[in-house]
Amino acid sequence: MSVEHVDSADDQPFYISAEKIYPQRVHGYFRRIKWALLVMTLGVYYLLPFVRWDRGPNAPDQAVLIDLPGRRAYFFFIEIWPQEVYYLTGLLVIAAMTLFLMNAIAGRIWCGYLCPQTVWTDLFLAVERFFEGDRHDRIELDKGPWTANKILRKTGKHLAWLVVAWWTGGAWVLYFGNAPTLVGQLAHGTASFAVYAWIGILTFTTYALAGHMREQVCLYMCPWPRIQAALTDEQALNVTYRQDRGEPRMSLKHSTKARAAGLPAGDCIDCHQCFAVCPTGVDIREGSQLGCIQCGLCIDACDTVMHKVGRPDGLIGYDNDINSARRVQGLVPVYHLVRPRTILYAAVIAIVGSVILYSLATRSFTGLDVIHDRNPILVQLSQGGVRNGYTIRILNKRPLERKFSLSVDGLPSGALLDAQGASTPAGGLPIVSVEPDKSLEARVTVTVPPPLHLPETTDITFRVVDIATGEKAVTRDFFKAPKPE
Template sequence: MNKTVKPEDLLPVDDSGPLYAAHKKVYPQSVSGTFRRIKWSLMGLCLGVYYFLPFVRWNRGLDAPDQAVLIDFPNRRFYFFFIELWPQEVYYFTGLLIIAAVALFLMNAIGGRIWCGYLCPQTVWTDLFYAVERLIEGDRRERMKKDASADPMKLERISELVLKHSIWLLIAWWTGGAWVLYFSDAPTLVKQLVTFQGPVLAYVWIAMLTATTYVLAGFMREQVCVYMCPWPRIQASLTDEWALNVTYRYDRGEKRMSVKKAAELRALGEKAGDCIDCRQCVAVCPTGIDIRDGAQMDCIQCGLCIDACDTVMTKIGRPTRLIGYDNDINIHRREAGEPPIYRPVRPRTIAYGAIIAVVGGIMLYTLLNRSLLDVNVLHDRNPLAVKLSDGSIRNAYTMRVLNKHGFDRLIAIDIEGPANATVHVVGADSVTPDRPMIVVGRDQTEELRLLVTAPAENNPEKSVPVKFHVTDIGLGVVASATDNFVNP
C-alpha cells in the first residue's frame, strides 16, 4: 500500500534550535538526617586534612625537612611521615594509583557513586559554598525569592552578595594557598607569601586554583558533575544488578496520592502508595533531579533525598526509607512477596578486594625490605675496551651510588668476575688501592668513574660478567650491580 506524501513533508526540517538544554539554576534546600550528618563529618575531615596537613611536623634528623608531607621537587624527594621516596621509586606511586582506581571500582560495585556523593573534591567544596550561601542569603525559598526580585539592587541585597562572594573568594584563595604548601616548607612559605617575597610560581598556582575553585564550586556546581566529569559515563560499565544505588522504591510509593486519600483507600482495604508527591526529594537534590524518575546520570547519590523523604514519612506516620540504597532486584522481590537480599560479597567485589590486597601487600613488602643503599653501573660505549701497553685490558664504567640514609656512609667497592682484576676510582685516593673506599654524603647520589683492569692472558673470553659490590663499612649492608667486562 502506497503512502500519500503531503506537501508539508517535503519542507526542510528546522534544526536551528539549541544543541543542549539551557541551564536552570538549582536551589538545594537544607536538610537534616543520617546522610547529611555523614556528609558534614566527611567534609570536615577532608577539609581539615587538606588545609592543615602541611603544618604537621615530623622529625627526620639534623638538617632534614621536618614537614610530615612534602613534595620536594628541587631535591627530588617525596616525604610522607616516616617514608622517603626517591625518583627511582616511582613504582610506589604507580601502585597507589592502581589501588585508588580499584578502590573506586569497589565502592561503585558496593554502593554506587559513593565517591561522587561524599568524597569528590567538587562535592566537598560545592557543599561548603552552599553552606555559606544559605548562611548569608537564607534557605531555598528565600534565595529563589531574592533572585526573582524585581528590584535586585537594594543595598541589603548588594551587601549580601558582596559578603557571600568575599567569603567564597577567601575559601578559594586558601584552597589554592594550601596546595602550594605541600611543595615547600609551609611556615616559611606562608611568611614569604604574606610579605610578598614568595616565588612567582607559587603566586601563579594560587591564582589559578583560586579561580578554578571559585568558578567550579560557586557557579558551575552540578554542571561539573553532569557535563565535565567522565565518571558518570564510566561507572555504568563497572556496576551490576547487585550494586546498591539511591533508589525510589516504587513498589511502596505508587500510586502517588495525598495523605487523606491514601488513608481512605487503606480504610477500605485497598492499596495506596506512600509517596504524597511533596517533591521534597527534588527540593534538596544538589543536581535538581527527581529520583522518582529512576536511575539518572545526573544523580551523585549523596543520599540527601533519603533524609528529606524520611522526614516526611515520619511526619505522616509511614515507614521510612521510601527512598534508600537498594536495587531493582529487591524491588521485584518485594512485589512478589519475597524478602529482600543483599550481596555485597560476590565475585566482582572479591576480585577488586583481592587486587587491592595484592598490590598493597607487594608495596608494603618492598617498602619494609627496600635497601637504603643502591648502586647502578653503566659501561662506557666508546670505546668498549682498551688494550694497555703491558697487554692488560681496561674497561671503564660510570657508577652511581645512592645513599638514602640521613648520615654519611663509608663504602668499599669490590668486583667479582674477571680473573685478577683490579678496580680504580678516578679522582679519588684510597688507603687501600686494591679496594677503593669512598664517603657518600647523606641523602645524596654520588657519581664515580671506575676503571677495571685485568690481564688479557687470564681472561681470554670475549665477554665476562662482572659484578660490582658496594659495602657499607659501618652497617655491613651490601648493594650490587652487574655488567660485562669486554675483551677487545
C-alpha cells in the same frame, strides 16, 4: 547568555542552558555523615602540611612533603626516591580497586561523599546559604532587582568563596615546600612566582568548579559516572525510590481520603522535598539517573516527610535493582555484598598492599646504578691491558654520611678498579663518601692487565659495601675486551 540552535525537523533545541539548582537545606543521618566527612577531609587537606615528623638533622621534618628540587617524596616514615616510583604505581592500583570495590558495594558513594568536587561544592553551598538564605530565599533573591541588600549578600558570598578558594590553592602549594616557611613568605609577599602562579590557578579552578559549575562537572566533565555505569551490576546498592510503596503518589489530602475509602494510595505525597534537596537536580522517583551522585540527601528529606505524615521511613533508600523487583512481587529483599567481583577487588587490594608493605619493610637503604661508556666502549692500553669506563651512582638513603667500598667481581685477579674522588688505602678497595640522603655520581674505570684471556664480553658485578654496617648493593654489567684472535 545561552545560544540555542533549533532543529527544524522536530523543533528540539540542540543546546539548552543549564538551569540553576537551588538545593534546599536538609537534616538527617546521611547529611550528618556528609558533614563529618567534609570536616575530616578538608581538615586533613588544610592542616596536614603543618604536621611535623622527625627524620633526623639532615632530612626535612614535614610529615607529608613532595620535594621536587630534592627529587624526594616524604610520607611520615616513608621516603620515596625517584627510582622507587613503582610504589606510586602500586598506590594507584589500590586507589582504582578501592573505587571499584566501593562501586560494587554501593554505587557512586565516592561521588556522593568523598569526591573533592562534592566536598568543595558542599562547602561553597554552605557559604551561599549563610549569605543568601535557604532555597526559597535564594530563588527570590535571584529573581528580585539589584537592591543594596542583594549587592551586599552577593558580594559577601563571592568574597567568602574567593577566600576559601585561595586557601585551597594555598594549602596545595604547602605540600611542595616547608609549610611554615612558605606561609611566612606568603605573608611577606616574598614567595616565588611559581607559588603565586599555582595558588592563582587553583584559586580560579576551585572558585569556578565548586562555586559556579557544581553539578555540571559531574554531569558533563567527569568520566567516572560513565565508567562506573559500565562497572556496576544489579547487586550494587543505589539510592532507590520504592515504587511498590510510593505509588500511586498523590497529595496527603488525597491519600488520606483514598485510604479512608479503601482505595489504593502510595506513601509518596508528591511533596517534591526529595527533588528540592538534590544537589544535582535529580527527581529520584524517575528511576536511577546519570546525574544522581548517591549522596543520600533525598533519603533524609523523604524520611523527614514520612515522620511528619506518620508513615514508615525508607520510601527512598539504598537498595538494588533485584530487590526493587522482588519487592514489587511481594518477596523479601536479599543482599549479596560478598560476591565474585567484591572478592576479586578486595583480593587485589590485599595483595598489592601486602607487596608494598613487604617491599617497604625490606627495602635497602643503599642503591647502585651503573652505566657503561658507549664511546669508546673499550680502550686498549699500550702495555697490552684493556680498560673499560663506567658512570656509577651510589644511593645513600639514610640521613647520615656513609663511606662505601667499591669492588668488581667476575674478572681475573689483577683487575683494577679506580673511582674518581675515591681514597684508596694501601692494599684496600677504593672508598667514597656519600652525603646524608643523597646520591653520588662518579666516573669509574676497570682495567685488566695483560696477559688477556678474556672473551669479547664478560659479565661482571659491581658491589658497594657500607664499611661501617656491611650493608651492600650490587648491580650487573659487562666488561668488553678485543675480539680474541
